Amino acid sequence: MTRAIGIPWPVALTLLAALALAIVPIPDILRPARPEWLALILIYWAMAFPSRIGILTAFVAGLLLDTLQGQLLGQNAIALAVIIYIVLQIHPRLRVYPVWQQMMVVAILMALFKLLALWPQGITGFPPGSIWYWAPVLTSALVWPLIFSLLRDMRRRWLLHLT
Amino acid sequence: MSTRSVTGGHAISKPLFRLGVSPTLRLLAVILLGLALMALDHRVNELQFVRGALATVTYPLQVAVDAPVRAVSRVFESFTSREDLITENRILRSENAELRARQLRFEALQLENDRLRALLNTAEQAEERVEIAKLLAVDLDPFRQQIVLNKGRNDDVYAGQPVINADGVIGQVLSTRLTSSIALLISDPSHALPVLSARTGLRGLVVGTGNPQRLEMRHVPLQEDVEPGDLLLTSGLGGRFPADYPVARVTSVERPQGQPFLSIEAEPLAALDRSREVLLLWTDGGVSAIAPLELDNDPETAPNALESEPAEGTP
Numbered sequence: 466m467t468r469a470i471g472i473p474w475p476v477a478l479t480l481l482a483a484l485a486l487a488i489v490p491i492p493d494i495l496r497p498a499r500p501e502w503l504a505l506i507l508i509y510w511a512m513a514f515p516s517r518i519g520i521l522t523a524f525v526a527g528l529l530l531d532t533l534q535g536q537l538l539g540q541n542a543i544a545l546a547v548i549i550y551i552v553l554q555i556h557p558r559l560r561v562y563p564v565w566q567q568m569m570v571v572a573i574l575m576a577l578f579k580l581l582a583l584w585p586q587g588i589t590g591f592p593p594g595s596i597w598y599w600a601p602v603l604t605s606a607l608v609w610p611l612i613f614s615l616l617r618d619m620r621r622r623w624l625l626h627l628t
Numbered sequence: 629m630s631t632r633s634v635t636g637g638h639a640i641s642k643p644l645f646r647l648g649v650s651p652t653l654r655l656l657a658v659i660l661l662g663l664a665l666m667a668l669d670h671r672v673n674e675l676q677f678v679r680g681a682l683a684t685v686t687y688p689l690q691v692a693v694d695a696p697v698r699a700v701s702r703v704f705e706s707f708t709s710r711e712d713l714i715t716e717n718r719i720l721r722s723e724n725a726e727l728r729a730r731q732l733r734f735e736a737l738q739l740e741n742d743r744l745r746a747l748l749n750t751a752e753q754a755e756e757r758v759e760i761a762k763l764l765a766v767d768l769d770p771f772r773q774q775i776v777l778n779k780g781r782n783d784d785v786y787a788g789q790p791v792i793n794a795d796g797v798i799g800q801v802l803s804t805r806l807t808s809s810i811a812l813l814i815s816d817p818s819h820a821l822p823v824l825s826a827r828t829g830l831r832g833l834v835v836g837t838g839n840p841q842r843l844e845m846r847h848v849p850l851q852e853d854v855e856p857g858d859l860l861l862t863s864g865l866g867g868r869f870p871a872d873y874p875v876a877r878v879t880s881v882e883r884p885q886g887q888p889f890l891s892i893e894a895e896p897l898a899a900l901d902r903s904r905e906v907l908l909l910w911t912d913g914g915v916s917a918i919a920p921l922e923l924d925n926d927p928e929t930a931p932n933a934l935e936s937e938p939a940e941g942t943p
Contacts, residue, residue, distance in 0.1 A: 484686070485693050488766040493901070496770040520651060524658045528665075532682040533689065535768045535776075535802070535810045538675055539665035546662070550655045589670050591818050593771030594838075 472517060475623050479506050479616065480526055488533050497597035500605040503530055504545060504578055508571060509616045511552040512559050514627060523549035537585050544581035548574045564610050572606035676803070683805040690766050690776060690808070697765040756870060757910040759783070761791075763903070764808065773816035773836060773900070775799070779908060780807040788868050790909040796874040796897030797821070797862060798906050813900050814875065815840045822865040823875050825858050834860060834875060834894065840901040843876050845892035854881050854892055870911050 472480075483502040491499065503526055510518040527542030534541075551574065552559065559570060579602060586592045649657075669675045764776040779785050781804045789801040791811045799813040812819050815836040823845070824831045830852055832845045848854060858878040864871030876894035884891050 481689065485689055488690065488693050488768070490693075490697060490765050490767050496767060499767075499770070520654045520658055524662065528682055529686055532679060532686045533766075533768075535772065535774045537666050538669040538678065539662035542665075543659055543662035546655060546658045550651055553651050585666055591772070595771070598771065 472522060473514075473624055473627060475619055476510050476514070476518065479510070479619070480522075482506075484526070484529055484533060487530060497595070498600040498604050500608045501575060501578065501601050503527075503541075504548065504575065505571070505605055505609060505612045506616065507545060507549055508552050508574060509612060511549045512556045513616070513620055514624075515553050515556045517627070518549075519553060520546045520550055537589060540582050540585045544578045547581055548578050551577075564613060567613065568606045568609045571609045572602055575602040575605045679803060680805055683808070687805060687808055690764050693766050694764045758792075758907045759910075761785075761906055761908050763906065768810075771838065773799075773813035773819075773838065773840060774802065775811050775813065775906075777801075777809050777811055777906065777908070778807070780805045780809050782806050783908075784910070785809050785908060790869045790873075790911075791906050792873060792909055793898045793903050793906050795899065796876070797869065798898050798900060798903065800868060801908075811906075813840065814896060815843060815900050820846075821869065821875060822863045823860040824863040825854065825878075826861050827855075827858050828853050830854065831863055831865070832860075832892075841895060843894045843896055845878070845894055846889065848890045848892060850883055850888065850890055852890065854878060854890060856880055860894060870909070 480503065483506045486502040487499070507518065507523050507526060511523070523545040524542045527545035528538065530536075530541045530545075531538050555570075559567060562570065576599070579599060583592060583598070665675065665678070759779070761777040761779040764778055766776055768774045768776070777785070777791075785801055785804050787801055787804055791798045791800055797814055799811045799816070799819065802810045802812040804810075813836065814821055814834065815838065817836050817838050819836045821834045822831065823834045830848065832848050835844050835846050837844055845854075845860070856878050859874060860876045860878065862869040862871055862873045862875055874897050876896045878892060878894045880893045882891040
């Protein structure tokens with residue numbers, strides 16, 4: 466069996482939607498707590514299609530996120546690649562966890578993601594000094610059940626034939 | 629749950645040896661690539677072509693996000709009543725008349741100023757051009773103070789270009805794409821702006837704090853004369869901003885015990901977090917450059933100014 470290649474169009478669409486959600490204007494108070502939509506959606510697809518959605522997809526999507534948010538090029542890209550690597554390693558277990566347990570794993574992955582994205586900011590001299598920097602860890606875990614059920618329905622409707 | 633059956637099916641068909649590059653190797657390669665990108669992006673700022681390529685994907689996305697927001701505000705605008713429009717029109721008309729009257733005096737003063745400057749053998753002020761740019765309604769990194777403008781390289785926007793509005797200095801262009809650009813606000817912690825106090829002529833550096841309502845003036849010795857209410861203007865020393873644009877007003881001055889410098893807080897004059905339109909500023913040449921066209925216009929002062937040119941040319 467060769468490696469399955471190609472990103473199915475519903476997956477590409479959800480990734481684009483996640484990038485859009487990352488820049489949709491929201492009230493200033495809520496801005497630091499915005500969930501990491503792109504990371505959540507990548508985690509789900511990497512778990513569902515580990516042979517298709519992998520590190521390279523995560524890296525490229527991360528570069529796009531960096532460009533969109535005006536951050537150092539590569540900052541989100543490396544962080545996303547690392548957490549997707551972990552998802553690829555644990556995906557058989559992650560799939561059979563109940564949702565609340567998946568939320569725990571997502572929270573840990575998000576904490577790692579935010580930590581990895583923090584380092585370059587610290588090295589280049591301008592780390593965000595506020596505790597709110599870590600808010601997406603919590604909010605991302607809280608919206609995971611929503612993402613999970615939405616994307617699962619999507620996969621069942623259009624992508625059941627894929628592995 | 630179907631996830632389980634999928635897992636089972638997958639487990640059977642899963643090969644003992646995966647073909648292709650292993651995920652660990654892939655990860656390492658990607659991390660190395662990412663680190664190289666970060667280093668290049670941070671140190672040399674020479675990744676415009678990579679950013680440009682990525683922007684071909686991200687710019688349509690930004691426009692797509694911006695469009696509904698703009699459409700909603702346009703719908704609201706179209707529902708404003710006729711009376712409101714008439715009132716607004718009247719106010720604008722009287723304001724315009726007042727400004728034009730002031731502009732008349734300003735031009736006379738400008739000429740007088742040029743003549744006096746020529747007499748004093750000092751450099752003339754450079755010609756300036758302004759153009760309006762709109763902000764795209766998209767959010768960037770919540771911990772950085774940046775905005776996206778709808779003008780880019782196609783409109784001659786360049787990195788380092790001053791961005792102002794009618795009230796004062798907003799920031800400067802950080803990076804450009806073909807049709808859009810990112811600007812760094814003066815309230816970003818990485819932004820520093822050379823200023824001088826309009827009352828005393830004291831020079832200093834205004835640094836952002838990450839809060840769009842608060843700036844700090846750094847490295848002012850304790851014995852200097854700074855008071856709340858002092859107006860801070862650009863000094864033009866950095867070479868990026870032309871001189872004499874209003875930046876901020878001092879709100880508080882403290883003399884901390886045992887420290888060599890004053891702790892000065894200031895409030896930006898422009899509403900950094902609320903403006904939807906900004907002005908891009910083009911200046912002809914540096915701040916101390918002499919505009920030759922101006923000299924031709926004024927035959928009386930021309931010889932004087934030409935004599936002064938070698939002296940001014942040295943710095």
